[in-house]
Amino acid sequence: MSCHLLFLILVLYSSVETPYIAMDCCLSVSHQVIPSNIVVRHRDQVKGEGCPISAVIFVTKKGKYLCAPSGEQWVNNLKTEVDRILHKCQKNNFKVYTLASITRNRTESKVSHISLV
Secondary structure, eight states: OHHHHHHHHHHHHHHOOOSOOOOOOOSSOOOSOOOGGGEEEEEEEOBTTTBSSOEEEEEETTSOEEEEOTTOHHHHHHHHHHHHHHHHHHHTTTOOOOHHHHHHHHHHHHHHTOOOO
16 A cells, blocks of 8 residues: 555656746846957847846856847947857867967977077
């Protein structure tokens, strides 16, 4: 009898579905212009698809999420600029050179040409 009860409980527990999926949504937007040099990517948030408002979510280099109004011209311009930069990076296989790596490479190449007497 206890095996049947345990089986019934397991069947009922496994058939319960979660009605909501947790989503990160912008609840408000800022009309302050975001500088393009801090943004690494963006995505659109659509009202009615689990979120209360439509917005554009910009992700910064520091990993912060900034919510902007989806219809404004400066937002569209920023999306275009970010897409242009991402396309350029993809075209170059994401080869990004930092000042430290350039300096190190120059130092290494100079050292390799010095002969000790």
